[in-house]
Amino acid sequence: MKTYQTGNIRNVVLLGSSKSGKTTLAEAMMFEGKVIDRRGTIEAKNTVSDNTEVEQIYQRSIYSTPLYTEFMDNKLNIIDTPGQDDFVGGVIAGFKVADAGIMIVNATQGVEVGTEIFARYAEQHKMPLVVGVNQLDSEKAAWDTTVDSLKQAFGNKVVPVQFPVAVGPGFDGFVDVLKQKFYRFKDENGTREDLEIPAEYADQAEEYRLALMEAAAQNDEELMEKYFETNDLTFPEMIKGLNLGILAGSVMPVFCLSAKKDIGVKRLMEFVINATPSPAKDVEVTVDGTEVPCDSSKETALFFYRTSVEQHLGEVSYFKVMSGKLTEGMDLVNPVTGAKERVTQIYAVAGKKKEKVSEMMAGDLGCTVKLKTVKTNQTLAVPSVDWEFKSIDFPQSKFRTAIKAKDEKDEEKLGEALNKYSAEDPTIEVLYAKELKQTIISGQGEHHINILKWHLNNVYKLEVELFAPRISYRETITKVATASYRHKKQSGGAGQFGEVHLLIEPFVEGAPQNNRFKIDGKEMVLNIKGKEEYTMDWGGKLEYYNCIVGGAIDARFMPAILKGIMEKMEEGPLTGSYARDIRVYVYDGKMHPVDSNEISFKLASRNAFKEAFRNAGPKIMEPIFNVEILVPSDCMGDVMSDLQNRRAMIEGMSSVKGFEVLKARVPLAELYKYSTTLSSLTSGRATFTMEYAEYSQVPADVQDKLLKAYQEEEGDE
Ligand SMILES: Nc1nc2c(ncn2[C@@H]2O[C@H](COP(=O)(O)OP(=O)(O)O)[C@@H](O)[C@H]2O)c(=O)[nH]1
Ligand SMILES: [Mg+2]
Missing domain, CATH: 3.40.50.300 (P-loop containing nucleotide triphosphate hydrolases)
Structure with missing residues (x-):
């Protein structure tokens, strides 16, 4: 050619x-x-x-x-x-x-x-x-x-x-x-x-x-x-x-x-x-705003828009020559990672048929093989430029599901297969959700995920199961409560002793510091001596106040007490979900001259915190998503009534060219397989986007169900 x-x-x-x-x-x-x-x-x-x-x-x-x-x-x-x-x-x-x-x-x-x-x-x-x-x-x-x-x-x-x-x-x-x-x-x-x-x-x-x-x-x-x-x-x-x-x-x-x-x-x-x-x-603007004209007399730069693994060839990398001229055997660099690559062969592509060429000018599309590190969205260029082209703006995923290997032994193989597959199809996202202890995959729809499943079955020879992901609930409290706990163990050898009295109240962003509380009609005044503030990895805050007077607990035990509280926040008292937004005041306790140690205080504070939490009007919070749906006007009724069954709050409606734009806030727990339902309600004519908005309290009936489910699960163990 x-x-x-x-x-x-x-x-x-x-x-x-x-x-x-x-x-x-x-x-x-x-x-x-x-x-x-x-x-x-x-x-x-x-x-x-x-x-x-x-x-x-x-x-x-x-x-x-x-x-x-x-x-x-x-x-x-x-x-x-x-x-x-x-x-x-x-x-x-x-x-x-x-x-x-x-x-x-x-x-x-x-x-x-x-x-x-x-x-x-x-x-x-x-x-x-x-x-x-x-x-x-x-x-x-x-x-x-x-x-x-x-x-x-x-x-x-x-x-x-x-x-x-x-x-x-x-x-x-x-x-x-x-x-x-x-x-x-x-x-x-x-x-x-x-x-x-x-x-x-x-x-x-x-x-x-x-x-x-x-x-x-x-x-x-x-x-x-x-x-x-x-x-x-x-x-x-x-x-x-x-x-x-x-x-x-x-x-x-x-x-x-x-x-x-x-x-x-x-x-x-x-x-x-x-x-x-x-x-x-064409003028392509790089990540840092440099304008790169599509000019074959300028420095050579390639943008990779796709990779795939193909029979007889292995990894094939598809690119556009964004600038300059690409010649066979050229040495290029990834400006971000510094990785060096040699483009040994250049092909014009007609599907499976690849025609070898010796050079390609700016603007042309081609592919090469045997690159070591290049992935979709990356750039290779001559070393003299530091251009990094903007990534392809793939749409947000619309379908999310948990996945596991039917045979536990295959879990690692599954992880590798998913990583390989998502490198070829960047609209498949794979994530191990530590909190949920589940592998979550997301894509553009149920059919998209089914094609992935076909590959896992037929190419990777893996049997897998898809199921609804757990929801990351949060736990918090709504009022003030106190509790005390004594941990004591005296069975031969060294004993254990620690006693902690604490008060908890909801943390509200911007609310002033407080030291007067009313508990069961009795006024309680605390002497605040120290304050520590923590932002939890999973969102929300913990404020930890030291209000110990008269040396009731040695300062050296305070970190252990905090640790006990943190542990219980990581595995909340209601459902084992993360707890958030709490102020804890440790105001009294007892020590034993010989038996007190860090473990004892940690256990005492854990239990005191758990009890106080349960008395503080505890609530389960769930993630709420902003959902924006583009619906053909004639399907509006069906889409609305379906949303009502999903505990949605409709926030607004507007029309554009025969479509209605519907905005709603919907609990994530109600959005499993939503894209499939929406598609069947509208014969595939609607689309939607979803985005995390906030945590909000679950209704009482849902909370009861969750508490029951957790108790049963705990009972099983
Ligand atoms: N009669 C007729 N059939 C066509 C024509 N173009 C495509 N088809 C048929 O329509 C079906 C879909 O074609 P295909 O090229 O796969 O469509 P794609 O899904 O848009 O890629 C196939 O059965 C084709 O043979 C055409 O011009 N005339
Ligand atoms: Mg086709």
Whole structure:
């Protein structure tokens, strides 16, 4: 393959609902570019893009696949993506390295859930979109309704550049009003005749042309003037206007396709090359704000957007050349870790097929093998620069579950497998929750986690169990209480003796120090001699006051007393959860001249604290999350009533473009598998985010249940 200069590269992401035909289109694009000499099909399980076993079993894309084709002296790098929200990670990684998206819409369905969801992601990432209406050869294909559904979803920026003639099984051509041609196809291999627009379509063509011209003109004042004066724009002027509009997100041009019959594929590629930007204008801003232009004459730097383990190759690292020129054998450095790497081989990638090249210019996408340390989101650059490119902004996870190996002996193997898997799929997070004593995995949805499970079963040969994670409850108190405890043991040898009297009250941020308390109607005044303040690892505070008078307890025992309290806070008296936000005043006690030691005082304070805690109006607190849900207006009722069953507090509602934005506060305990429920309530059309907000008291009935459960568990032991 020849070396492509930055200006002759286009990086695009294929987007759209599942089964709209992205993978089939990618196949046709590579066929047209002669990267492959025959097209595979989804049915025959031999496409370049869906090439993993799990994808062939499920017959759909799960991973994003980097591909390329060569057309009109340009290299078109294509990221084929899966059409499901669960696998959005690959789409977001694609946005990081691409300059435009091609949104594929199925002409038998019109705009679908996936279309809406991925258009929303594209908008968030400021990704310009070109639309291809595919499957126009299908029995049930409908052009007008599909275009209407696009206009309804995305408004006036939707402008067809073409319209088909004879939609359905007889679909063999379309009129292109930008090129002013009628393209007719003679076979299913893209062989086409370029004809004059037939007279019977002249009026329709003129109507489309005017609409397109107007859309092109509105993006530039000069063009607008010219258009008003002459009522006409030349071809280059149209391209210029459309280019500006696409970039600004104010024009979404629409094309006709049958990916399966290779109709419209060449023309779409031609347009992408003419009207979407090359990486030459890209400027990437590093973590510390340095602007790095995509210029092949500057210092070499690579950004790694994906890694995977592949048959025969081992670890494969996918990169974009962000700056400079990459040549075979180049020595580069990770500016953050200092790790040195040699890029011994460079490949252009078309799925499994890897074509060796000797160099690559800024803007191009490729892969290499046998790097020692590089992970997704990392940078390699020549030693003279310290650029660190910003990480891919993966969406927050939406589905959380606990996992364990069915056979305890496999726990370590499971840990290793999970680490490997999450390195390949950064939208899977793995965490060992010390507090819960559980391994928690999170991802984008239940299906996402099920695919992970498939890998654990089939690739790593591990049997695992998924179950609801424990909740990190907290315990605290609501009023003042006192307690005393004497620890005494005198059975031969050295004895043990320690007695502690303490008072506890709730700690409230900012509340003034206090030394007068009322206990059972009696006033109690303490003589505060020392104060220590601790922030607990799990949140909240402990304030520890020494109020001992008359040497009732030696100062040397005070740390042991504190230790006893700390231990009990780590394993709270109610349910064994962490306790927080408590003030403890140690005001009296007793010592024994011989038998008192640290252990005795620790045990005495532990028990005194436990008793005081239970008398101080103890409460269990639970984590509450802020949940923001984007719901289609017609599903609002179902989503609301489901939320009510989850003890949610609705905080607000607002509407945007046919969607309602619902804000609520929901206890984490009620959010297990929420993404699955939400998806089934809305046929997959809603999305949500969740974020920790605060701890709040559980209602009395829930507290009773938790106390009972803990007592039973304790009883079992
Ligand atoms: N009739 C027809 N079927 C198509 C066309 N494009 C794709 N398909 C079929 O639609 C299904 C989904 O295609 P695929 O490329 O996997 O879609 P993806 O999920 O968007 O990647 C497959 O059965 C394809 O054979 C097309 O242009 N016409
Ligand atoms: Mg696909």
